[in-house]
Amino acid sequence: MVAESSPRRRTGGRSAVVLMSIRKAVEELIAEHGGDAVTIPMVAERAGVNHSSIYRRWGDARTMINDLATYRLDPDRGLPDSGDLRADLTAWAQELITHYGKPVNAALLRGGAAAAGGSESDCLRDRRAEAAAFAGRPGSTFTDDQIVDKVVAPVIYRVIFLPWTLSELDVRSYVDDLFGRSA
Amino acid sequence: MVAESSPRRRTGGRSAVVLMSIRKAVEELIAEHGGDAVTIPMVAERAGVNHSSIYRRWGDARTMINDLATYRLDPDRGLPDSGDLRADLTAWAQELITHYGKPVNAALLRGGAAAAGGSESDCLRDRRAEAAAFAGRPGSTFTDDQIVDKVVAPVIYRVIFLPWTLSELDVRSYVDDLFGRSA
Known part of the structure; x- marks a missing residue:
């Protein structure tokens, strides 16, 4: 599939x-x-x-x-890997915002959204693979689905529909939420 | 025709x-x-x-x-209003899935996504107005932004990019998350 x-x-x-x-x-x-x-x-x-x-x-x-x-988002770049999972996820989420905050990338994403839905090979498949990689790291207590729902989805929603809110966005709250707001 | x-x-x-x-x-x-x-x-x-x-x-x-x-999503319909905010939000989230789970509505949404980004008058503005209405109800401890990020965004992300996951989706976990997983 x-x-x-x-x-x-x-x-x-x-x-x-x-x-x-x-x-x-x-x-x-x-x-x-x-x-x-x-x-x-x-x-x-x-x-x-x-x-x-x-x-x-x-x-x-x-x-x-x-x-x-x-x-456009180079799939060969390395994921943040400092040994601190929370810091790495925050850096990654910030990277998504920086990337899709550029109007040309946001426009490409909207074009990709219009073309999506038919198979798993949409333009965000690499982002989901990255979420799965984070979910598999030591210290993770969450699934890739949870990373997609709590971090990727709100960022992508805002890129597509509310791009002017991205510059004010504090991704730490998204990542903190994954950790159950503890610590 | x-x-x-x-x-x-x-x-x-x-x-x-x-x-x-x-x-x-x-x-x-x-x-x-x-x-x-x-x-x-x-x-x-x-x-x-x-x-x-x-x-x-x-x-x-x-x-x-x-x-x-x-x-397509009738803006004149009433929002769920049983007096139980958690139940009402869950019913509303389920309604979003039922609506956008229909292929024609999902396709319209993808078309709307391609056209979005320029102003706040995108095809999801009524959903955000509904989120704001829920956020203003008695018993709410969350903002409209939090409802958008935690409920609307993951549903819409899945409608656009992963529609085949909708039928298995349990929106209660999204709504529970708004209430801080308590109770």
């Missing part, structure tokens, strides 16, 4: 340049028009590439946006 | 009939194509109305979908 993310291409040379210009075009167009209004011909024109190479890679605009929305 | 001589005419005459056929067309098209792929010409054709009347009413597809996504 869980679709693997597309195999990471060791990009080099021309295909890396093409991918970079497509990504830049998608980000610009989403920032200008919103994730629901970007089409492959628009992207092809802006990026200066043939639209057939975009269709070949992604099939449709929805899959393209979903894939690029996933990409 | 929709007969204008529909026997189920409602008060409001012709414009109510037109609105009903537009709403039906949008819901069908979103269910078929997703919220990010529905355009005003598609809706006009399906509803059998002139697209200029759609543009006149909403201006663009995004505003139209946002408005219809708001409409």
Whole structure:
């Protein structure tokens, strides 16, 4: 059921340049028009590439946006790992806010939301994998579902619907809540 | 597609009939194509109305979908009010799941998510108004923000990204959490 993310291409040379210009075009167009209004011909024109190479890679605009929305938060970065689980979760939650607080990333996420619902391979699957990694660490008394419900969900809800509230948000209360408000 | 001589005419005459056929067309098209792929010409054709009347009413597809996504959960219905705040919040949360558990409403919400972010008038503003009403009731020790973060956000996150988890969801734990897990 869980679709693997597309195999990471060791990009080099021309295909890396093409991918970079497509990504830049998608980000610009989403920032200008919103994730629901970007089409492959628009992207092809802006990026200066043939639209057939975009269709070949992604099939449709929805899959393209979903894939690029996933990409933006580098899945190869390490998770915070200081040995203090509460501090690590707080740093991670703050990282989510910093990342999705950027308008282009928020717009990509909204585009990803419009494309979601069909399978587990949505643009937030890496965030859920990270939640599962935290849930499995020593000292954790909570499940990945609880991290998703109490930390990921309110951050993502606010990114999508209430982005102007993010700068004031204190993620420590979300993380404290996981620990049952004790200590 | 929709007969204008529909026997189920409602008060409001012709414009109510037109609105009903537009709403039906949008819901069908979103269910078929997703919220990010529905355009005003598609809706006009399906509803059998002139697209200029759609543009006149909403201006663009995004505003139209946002408005219809708001409409679907009847804002005039009463909130649960038994005198037991915990029971009322639980019934309300369950109502959200029942409503958004329907694929057409989930698809409308995803379309609304793609269109959100610009102002507070997104398709979930009525849900936040309801949260504020609950927060103001006697016996409440929590804010509307806490109801949004702990109840609305995880439900909406799951509707958008993990709809197949809704049927198993026990909202009592969300509501219990608002009450500090006591009692």
